[in-house]
Amino acid sequence: MKTIHEIHNAFDLGKSTPLELTQQFFNQIKASHHNAFITLCEARALNQAQILTDDLKLKYNGKVPRTEKPLYGIPLGIKDVLTMDGVRTTCASKMLENYIPPYTATAVIKLENAGAISLGKLNMDEFAMGSSNENSAFGPVIHPTHSDRVPGGSSGGSGTAVAANLCVAALGTDTGGSIRLPASFCGIVGMKPTYGRISRYGQIAFASSLDQIGPMTKTVEDAALLCEVMSGVDDKDSTTADVKVDSWFKTARDTKVENVKGLRVGVPQEYFIDGIDAEVKNAIEGMIQKLKAEGAEIIPVTLPHTQYAVATYYVIAVSEASSNLSRYDGVRFGVRPPEAMQARTLVDFYKKVRVNFGSEVKRRIILGTFALSSGYYDAYYRKAGQVRRLMRTDFENAFQKVDVMVSPVSPSTAFKLGEKSKDPLKMYLTDIFTIPASMAGLPAMSVPVAKDHQGLSIGMHLIAPRFNENVLIKAARIVELLAGDSK
Numbered sequence: 395m396k397t398i399h400e401i402h403n404a405f406d407l408g409k410s411t412p413l414e415l416t417q418q419f420f421n422q423i424k425a426s427h428h429n430a431f432i433t434l435c436e437a438r439a440l441n442q443a444q445i446l447t448d449d450l451k452l453k454y455n456g457k458v459p460r461t462e463k464p465l466y467g468i469p470l471g472i473k474d475v476l477t478m479d480g481v482r483t484t485c486a487s488k489m490l491e492n493y494i495p496p497y498t499a500t501a502v503i504k505l506e507n508a509g510a511i512s513l514g515k516l517n518m519d520e521f522a523m524g525s526s527n528e529n530s531a532f533g534p535v536i537h538p539t540h541s542d543r544v545p546g547g548s549s550g551g552s553g554t555a556v557a558a559n560l561c562v563a564a565l566g567t568d569t570g571g572s573i574r575l576p577a578s579f580c581g582i583v584g585m586k587p588t589y590g591r592i593s594r595y596g597q598i599a600f601a602s603s604l605d606q607i608g609p610m611t612k613t614v615e616d617a618a619l620l621c622e623v624m625s626g627v628d629d630k631d632s633t634t635a636d637v638k639v640d641s642w643f644k645t646a647r648d649t650k651v652e653n654v655k656g657l658r659v660g661v662p663q664e665y666f667i668d669g670i671d672a673e674v675k676n677a678i679e680g681m682i683q684k685l686k687a688e689g690a691e692i693i694p695v696t697l698p699h700t701q702y703a704v705a706t707y708y709v710i711a712v713s714e715a716s717s718n719l720s721r722y723d724g725v726r727f728g729v730r731p732p733e734a735m736q737a738r739t740l741v742d743f744y745k746k747v748r749v750n751f752g753s754e755v756k757r758r759i760i761l762g763t764f765a766l767s768s769g770y771y772d773a774y775y776r777k778a779g780q781v782r783r784l785m786r787t788d789f790e791n792a793f794q795k796v797d798v799m800v801s802p803v804s805p806s807t808a809f810k811l812g813e814k815s816k817d818p819l820k821m822y823l824t825d826i827f828t829i830p831a832s833m834a835g836l837p838a839m840s841v842p843v844a845k846d847h848q849g850l851s852i853g854m855h856l857i858a859p860r861f862n863e864n865v866l867i868k869a870a871r872i873v874e875l876l877a878g879d880s881k
């Protein structure tokens with residue numbers, strides 16, 4: 395398990411080069427059975443790696459320029475919802491099967507400017523809709539260690555690729571939990587920063603008031619570093635916030651277990667409901683006890699509107715999705731199959747184009763179109779917005795008393811392939827603990843803390859106040875240190 399820091403040390407010592415490392419990852423990817431990647435950009439990546447390898451010797455005297463290029467020669471996987479100039483970007487949909495975008499997402503540009511190498515595009519649920527990565531037009535992704543299980547979704551390709559060592563780190567996106575859930579199922583770290591921290595320019599939209607980009611990594615330190623590199627205001631995305639980005643990497647590096655003294659850790663009572671796996675509950679409670687033993691102040695808090703989170707999310711997310719996905723009409727965006735050219739009416743044309751959506755995407759377009767239709771808007775989307783406001787206020791009140799909150803990421807560990815795919819409601823409930831932080835736009839993380847009796851990972855969920863990634867990373871690092879080898 396190699397972290398960015400370890401890799402840079404190996405480069406410094408001449409034990410590896412960006413080119414060797416990149417080739418090694420391509421070999422591992424090709425030998426793997428996980429279906430984690432949709433498209434590889436081998437020639438592009440090897441070219442980047444060659445330049446970085448030459449520069450390391452000639453320009454930098456064999457020492458990685460860590461300050462100037464903190465991701466020097468680090469091979470990454472990119473979720474296939476982010477555009478890259480000249481590289482096929484499918485969003486795991488037949489609708490975009492052959493789409494080659496003419497521009498690159500800001501987050502990817504920033505990573506590559508910092509020296510990162512993009513290996514390819516990672517599999518995901520179609521248009522990021524799902525919790526198991528079974529909704530991909532390119533087939534499901536397999537869990538990194540248990541081949542009968544799902545990796546979680548929608549960033550399942552990212553979760554598996556990092557855990558199975560097919561890349562050093564990956565980008566995921568999170569609308570209601572899609573970074574944190576697969577991170578938890580796959581036993582890695584996943585971070586969703588505050589809404590507005592990272593530009594979404596080049597991220598194919600699902601639900602715009604919720605969508606966010608974030609890193610999926612092996613350690614908290616790597617997550618902090620990637621987030622720091624990607625954050626900041628971008629004039630191409632008006633929703634980015636002009637808020638100072640601290641050195642989260644330094645925070646992760648400098649945090650010690652003893653820094654937990656006096657940290658006020660909130661435990662939302664509504665997150666410890668019936669129906670959570672006993673092993674998940676015990677693992678989370680065990681970690682809370684460890685935090686307490688080291689000097690954290692454990693404070694029960696209440697988030698009274700949690701019970702409405704999933705229902706409200708599924709009104710907002712599907713409504714925004716139906717609007718965002720209307721652009722795939724076969725004229726402006728989306729494949730136009732030859733049959734569509736035979737269509738005699740506009741409706742017939744649309745029918746022949748939009749069959750290319752998978753069934754979960756269609757379900758959401760239909761629900762969202764209904765929720766937004768005239769006469770229903772006030773009853774659904776508007777009402778959901780009002781409930782969302784109450785949920786935000788719940789968090790604001792609770793954060794008067796605590797610095798961070800902790801909970802399970804999900805009620806269960808990774809479930810079996812096919813186990814929930816026939817029952818959308820059951821599937822939707824896997825995000826019950828991650829959705830509220832998305833609704834409130836708060837920074838949140840998943841950190842592995844334990845394994846269940848089958849060896850499946852259990853993640854702890856941490857939530858911090860808006861724009862306080864610093865305290866989130868500090869707490870996450872402490873949890874990581876306390877988890878030690880039990881994860």
Ligand code: GLN
Pocket residue numbers: 522523524525547548567568569570571572573600711825
């Ligand atoms: N599982 C949730 C959904 O299907 C969240 C997805 C996401 O965060 N992209 O909407």
